[in-house]
Amino acid sequence: MRSLKIKRDWVHGWLLLLPAMVFLFAFTHIPAIMTFINSFYSTPRGRRSAKFIGLDNYERMMSDPVFWKVLWNNLWFAIGTIPVSIALAIVMALWVNERLAGRGFVRMAYFTPTVLPLIAVANIWLFFYTPGFGLFDQITGSLFGWSASNYLGDPATALNAIIIVTVWKEAGFFMIFYLAALQAIPVSLKEAAQIEGAGRWTIFWRITFPLLMPTTLFVCINAVINSFRLVDHIFILTDGGPDNASALLLFYIFEVAFRFWETAYGATLTVALLALLSLLAIGQFFLFDRKVHYK
Amino acid sequence: MTDQLSVPLAGKAIQLTAVSKIWGDTRAVDQISVEVPEGSFTALLGPSGCGKSTTLRMIAGLETVNGGSIEIDGRNVTTKPSAQRDLSMVFQSYALFPHLSVAENILFGLKVRRVARVERLERLKRVTGLLGLAELLDRKPSQLSGGQQQRVALGRAIIGEKPVCLMDEPLSNLDAKLRHEMRLEIRALQQKLGFTMVYVTHDQVEAITMADQVVLMNGGKIEQAAAPRELYERPASPFAARFIGTPPMNLFSAHAFGALGQAETLQLGLRPENAFLDDKGSILLDVRAVEYLGADVLVDGVLGDAAFQVRLPSTNSTRPGETIRLGFNLENLHVFDRTSGKRRDDLTHEIGVHLHS
Ligand SMILES: Nc1ncnc2c1ncn2[C@@H]1O[C@H](COP(=O)(O)OP(=O)(O)OP(=O)(O)O)[C@@H](O)[C@H]1O
Ligand SMILES: [Mg+2]
Numbered sequence: 001m002r003s004l005k006i007k008r009d010w011v012h013g014w015l016l017l018l019p020a021m022v023f024l025f026a027f028t029h030i031p032a033i034m035t036f037i038n039s040f041y042s043t044p045r046g047r048r049s050a051k052f053i054g055l056d057n058y059e060r061m062m063s064d065p066v067f068w069k070v071l072w073n074n075l076w077f078a079i080g081t082i083p084v085s086i087a088l089a090i091v092m093a094l095w096v097n098e099r100l101a102g103r104g105f106v107r108m109a110y111f112t113p114t115v116l117p118l119i120a121v122a123n124i125w126l127f128f129y130t131p132g133f134g135l136f137d138q139i140t141g142s143l144f145g146w147s148a149s150n151y152l153g154d155p156a157t158a159l160n161a162i163i164i165v166t167v168w169k170e171a172g173f174f175m176i177f178y179l180a181a182l183q184a185i186p187v188s189l190k191e192a193a194q195i196e197g198a199g200r201w202t203i204f205w206r207i208t209f210p211l212l213m214p215t216t217l218f219v220c221i222n223a224v225i226n227s228f229r230l231v232d233h234i235f236i237l238t239d240g241g242p243d244n245a246s247a248l249l250l251f252y253i254f255e256v257a258f259r260f261w262e263t264a265y266g267a268t269l270t271v272a273l274l275a276l277l278s279l280l281a282i283g284q285f286f287l288f289d290r291k292v293h294y295k
Numbered sequence: 296m297t298d299q300l301s302v303p304l305a306g307k308a309i310q311l312t313a314v315s316k317i318w319g320d321t322r323a324v325d326q327i328s329v330e331v332p333e334g335s336f337t338a339l340l341g342p343s344g345c346g347k348s349t350t351l352r353m354i355a356g357l358e359t360v361n362g363g364s365i366e367i368d369g370r371n372v373t374t375k376p377s378a379q380r381d382l383s384m385v386f387q388s389y390a391l392f393p394h395l396s397v398a399e400n401i402l403f404g405l406k407v408r409r410v411a412r413v414e415r416l417e418r419l420k421r422v423t424g425l426l427g428l429a430e431l432l433d434r435k436p437s438q439l440s441g442g443q444q445q446r447v448a449l450g451r452a453i454i455g456e457k458p459v460c461l462m463d464e465p466l467s468n469l470d471a472k473l474r475h476e477m478r479l480e481i482r483a484l485q486q487k488l489g490f491t492m493v494y495v496t497h498d499q500v501e502a503i504t505m506a507d508q509v510v511l512m513n514g515g516k517i518e519q520a521a522a523p524r525e526l527y528e529r530p531a532s533p534f535a536a537r538f539i540g541t542p543p544m545n546l547f548s549a550h551a552f553g554a555l556g557q558a559e560t561l562q563l564g565l566r567p568e569n570a571f572l573d574d575k576g577s578i579l580l581d582v583r584a585v586e587y588l589g590a591d592v593l594v595d596g597v598l599g600d601a602a603f604q605v606r607l608p609s610t611n612s613t614r615p616g617e618t619i620r621l622g623f624n625l626e627n628l629h630v631f632d633r634t635s636g637k638r639r640d641d642l643t644h645e646i647g648v649h650l651h652s
Contacts (some may be wrong), residue, residue, distance in 0.1 A: 192392075195382070196407055206403075
């Protein structure tokens with residue numbers, strides 16, 4: 001009797017889990033596993049079906065100069081976007097957390113880039129960067145008399161131009177998290193520090209910033225993931241060019257898999273991307289764990 | 296607690312002159328003037344929302360002033376930031392820094408002011424000895440009980456050896472027993488170190504038992520500023536009379552004593568503990584309820600059209616529904632002017648003559 005009842009509970013439990021699990025497996029886990037398996041096979045072409053080729057794809061990846069190029073680009077992209085967007089987010093959050101006139105409007109203004117679709121954002125920036133009559137050229141031209149420059153077309157500046165767009169896009173998003181965290185810090189802490197003679201700078205570094213650490217950890221992980229994940233604007237702005245100067249890993253994967261239809265090699269690159277992301281996430285948790293104060 | 300602090304600090308006097316704070320159309324603090332003598336313990340007392348915290352925060356420099364001036368030790372600090380007022384403060388919520396240990400919390404101010412390390416540690420030792428915090432130094436505030444947190448907040452306030460200390464209802468989060476202990480400790484500490492204390496509370500017992508001077512506030516104004524005994528024995532207004540003492544003072548119309556010259560304009564007050572059974576007494580009370588309190592009973596009744604309470608010894612066997620006659624000593628009668636709300640001691644004698652005739 002008793003074991004029957006336990007069995008029924010068990011069946012109930014699994015039945016309740018089933019719908020969510022089906023979707024999770026169908027759209028997340030099975031594709032991930034399939035990708036992993038595919039990375040050991042050759043790309044099927046026409047009548048030639050895929051055959052097991054062991055680590056050949058991985059060897060190809062290791063000797064692929066474009067892979068190393070986009071990985072390097074991605075590293076620069078992460079270094080260029082993450083600290084700047086986080087610093088900007090904190091500064092903006094501190095600013096809109098103050099009692100200033102039109103605070104609601106400023107908050108909304110800062111958040112707008114996040115709400116806009118990345119494709120639309122890219123189009124706006126495309127105009128800013130246009131050589132000759134784009135916003136930047138007009139400004140630098142009339143102020144300093146510089147000649148027209150092709151920010152997106154020059155391998156030296158293409159990646160930086162994309163970094164700027166990304167920072168602009170992300171900072172407002174991260175600001176929301178910092179704003180929420182700032183509002184959770186009791187005002188009396190700041191007042192207590194003030195009475196003890198601490199200035200704004202000291203209060204920020206000794207009180208506010210440490211108390212924002214959990215948010216910073218969260219935002220950092222998100223920023224790292226985003227730096228590998230957000231590639232929409234590259235399609236509009238540079239299409240990875242010139243000469244892969246602004247291609248990122250995910251963009252390259254897309255090109256390999258859906259432009260050149262080398263799906264197996266695409267799978268291999270995807271596995272590399274996933275491995276990299278997991279490593280980064282785990283690493284961040286361990287790195288921050290000591291310094292993050294959780295109440 | 297050990298006796299380790301060697302040099303008593305000299306407190307500094309605080310003077311508020313016609314200080315106001317206005318938010319929109321609420322006058323949270325309305326032209327108040329207070330004098331806090333150096334080294335004294337002054338309690339700001341009053342009902343919720345009367346402007347006590349606002350007053351304290353203006354003294355601390357956490358709130359700007361809309362009018363009037365604040366002087367500390369004769370120096371006008373009205374527009375000076377908190378850091379330049381040379382004072383410490385204990386917040387109602389303690390405001391301990393949650394990410395810092397007890398030791399770091401207490402030392403925060405000294406570090407900010409770059410006091411030498413040797414001196415910091417020496418002072419930390421003294422203060423933790425004084426407050427019994429020595430074993431807790433490495434803990435985070437979240438790992439402390441309410442009473443311990445309170446001590447840490449106290450430690451952070453006194454380690455700077457500031458001449459003025461402000462406290463905003465520091466005991467309101469504690470249970471009754473701990474509150475009693477902390478009351479004694481804070482008072483002892485203040486007397487030992489000799490700093491000037493301004494202490495906000497809405498608890499009359501706290502104010503009466505701890506303070507040298509009680510400033511009773513109501514609706515942003517000062518009702519009375521006096522020593523506790525004076526406040527109890529000679530309340531300046533009907534509000535003060537009702538606010539101090541439990542149960543509160545009975546207020547009733549002078550009509551209760553029959554035809555009296557200025558009866559219309561007068562309000563009389565008598566504390567429940569100051570009336571006694573007296574066959575020839577002048578108060579005739581319809582008893583409605585009797586509450587047994589152990590040592591004595593609290594008799595609830597009606598006098599004229601006002602409620603009236605009297606505290607009688609519990610040997611007394613008064614029952615609800617009876618009518619009893621009560622007497623009192625003339626010096627215990629309080630006379631107030633209905634229109635001005637002021638105390639009229641000059642009329643007490645006249646009323647006495649009338650009652651005996
Ligand atoms: N920041 C503020 N903005 C607007 N009104 C305020 C503000 N702070 C306080 N007030 C108002 O000022 C009045 C006095 O407030 P205050 O905090 O000084 O009262 P309190 O005597 O300390 O009361 P309590 O015993 O409840 O703490 C109240 O009517 C309150 O609503
Ligand atoms: Mg208050």
